[in-house]
Amino acid sequence: MPALELYLPQGWEHGEQWASEDFKKGMRLHGVLPDEVRPETRLTIRGLDYIASIGPPGLEHEVFLRRA
Numbered sequence: 001m002p003a004l005e006l007y008l009p010q011g012w013e014h015g016e017q018w019a020s021e022d023f024k025k026g027m028r029l030h031g032v033l034p035d036e037v038r039p040e041t042r043l044t045i046r047g048l049d050y051i052a053s054i055g056p057p058g059l060e061h062e063v064f065l066r067r068a
Helices: 021-029
Strands: 040-045 048-054 063-067
Touching: 021 063
Parallel strands: none
Antiparallel strands: 040 048, 048 063
16 A cells, blocks of 8 residues: 555544645655546545545546545
8 A cells, every 4th residue: 555644734634634735746646546537546545444435526636535
C-alpha cells in the first residue's frame, strides 16, 4: 500500500469526510484516485481500511472517504 499518510492534512482524524486537495494529489500519484471509469477504490489510511468514491453528479472532481 502506498504511504498516503504523507498527504494528509495536519490534525487529520479518522472518519467519513471529503478528501483534501493534497490527499487527492497523493492518491493520483499512487494510482488510487477514483474516477468515472473506476468510481471507487480501496486504500488504507493509518492502518484502517477506507473506500474512496467520486462525488455525485456535478462534484465528480471531489472524493469522499468512508471506512470500509
